[in-house]
Amino acid sequence: MLLNIIICEDNEELRMYYQLMIKDYIKKHPNISMKIILSTGNPNDVSIYMESHPNDIKFFLLDIEFPDSKIKGIDLATKIRQQDLNSKIVFITTHEELTTLIFDRKVEPLDYIAKEIGLDGIKKKLYQDLDITIERLIPSSDQNVEKFNFKISSKKYAFDINQINYFESSENNHNVFLHSTNEIIEFPDTLKAIEDRLPNFYRAHKSLLVNPNNIKSVDSKEHKLVFKDGTTCDVARRKLAALKKCLNK
């Protein structure tokens, strides 16, 4: 598997220096095949490359402000993300251009490198990011976890199924809440449709679809389910027995 590295930085000297750093890194890791496939100051070149090589594994090092071009780094990165969910993007820029929340939501970059930290700092962070990228390149057993896929408008989400405690439908509208230990996400869907997609899950209530793998115990007195992380939720009384049976399997 070849890792294609793309650099887009408008300052020529800096671009050369990044190239040197990365080439150095490549030399130090001879058993991993990677290559600087494109190094440019023009974001349009990156777009063209993206279109002609959709299936490559890519690592992007992007500046955000290009004074000579109408395309902003953020637009370029959004475009990259839309075409390829798996490519790694690292922004290298000055403090002022960083609007991290917006970037996080739009691009989910691997990292931000601020130019203020100086060349040595940049080198250190860049090598760390490359390490992470390589690590994730090698498919490992715990990375092959099952994902639950859903969409909010045009954006795709993939959520680790093992993390899900339960799904809950709301009374008044056609949305479903996904409950995990640290996250609640509302998205447009129906419990019925999710139930069909996740046969392991158990419909404990008209408005409740639970993940049996995460249930710790069933509290028959209080009609409650207790999950492994300590959270609880109410269950219909007549479903309790069936649920217990299902859990004991």
Place this chain on the structure above:
Amino acid sequence: MLTYNTAWAINDFLNTLLLFIIYFSILPKSKSKLNYILVFIICILLTLFDTLSSNYPDLSSFLVVFIAAFFIRSNHSLTDRLLVWLFSLLLTTVTQGLGSVVIIGVLPSLSDPKTAGQSVILFTTLSILNYFFSLITLNIFQSFDKRYHLRAFIKDNVIKRIILITLIILNLFYLSLDNLTKYLNIEQRYFKITTLMITVTIIFMTVSITMLIYSHFREMQTKLKLQQMNERDAYINELEKRNNELRKLKHDYKNLLLSLSVSANDNKSLKPSIDKLLNYKRMNLTSDSNKANLYSIKDKLIKGILISKLIYASNNSIKVDFEVDTKANIPSNYSVDITRILGILLDNAIDASHEAEKPELNFALISFDGYIEFVIKNSLKSSNTIELNKIYTAGYSTKKNHSGLGLATVNEIVNSNNNLLLQTKIKDGYYSTILTVLEDQ
């Protein structure tokens, strides 16, 4: 008969003089020795004119305005002078009428003097009453002016013209009524009715003119406000542009510094100083450009709540970062709902981050294809234990003595709306909420 005529002439002289007294007290700038002498001469001439042509008793009233406007020198504009002349004339003639009515009403025996003594008493009383009423009215007018700055109010040309026309109409109306009753020699009670009519008319006109002026004034104020708002928007745009230019410049300058440090790599003494320059904290402008971006939100309600909470948070020493995607387009039909939700969420975030070791509040408005997101993120106290699946139920609160109704309200609004979606997340010591607003299909 001679005493009567003399008394009448003195009364007439005093009345004419009163008009000038009022004029000078309203426009004190016209006071000068030359004008005093002129006034004296004019008054005598007019009294002579009145005694000689007693057939047209009010002709002198017209004459006095013209003569005075022509002879009395002052540096006020013609409209101003005319205004004050007409006002003085109306005031003196109306108070004259009032004086007569009072005499007819209270001392009817005096109204038709038989002896010389009676005529002296009659005209003295008339003059005194006339001065009394006029000066009281003038005083009331001036105290109003002091308190409500009437003069500044009257500076507007439209208002001036309205008042001028009103004064002309009132003057003509009164003088013609007065002349008519005198010329036809109608009984005294008709004279009373005339005075009553003119008083009612004056009150009516004053009220309606006041209302007219008030509405005009309001209109001017709204125009002014609109203009100010436009100017402010233009200023903010300009500020944003400058900010962008400055940012670009800084980007270039940091690039240059960084590449300079590449070439200075061998020089041990130069490199640290370049690094220092590169990391010079005072050159960071982020917060200011963030504020400018907030102003670019078109929805007034949402802009309002964001700006007020941003200011409140930064005043409470919370590190604030507000990011706004300038392309974001907020559907106006959700404006009220979004404002309510953001208000509650931001309040919660401010309270929670306040307790944290490092108070931090981040906000972002992000636009995507077909939807927008409001992200609110705050730092948490490290010992915080929030039960995520309970926070949206009424009554649950991590704060002491708190109703815990806020998030329940948020939940209610979100649940009643298919296009509003909520995500909540706790990660790495941060609590974040994302409100997604889907565009209508």
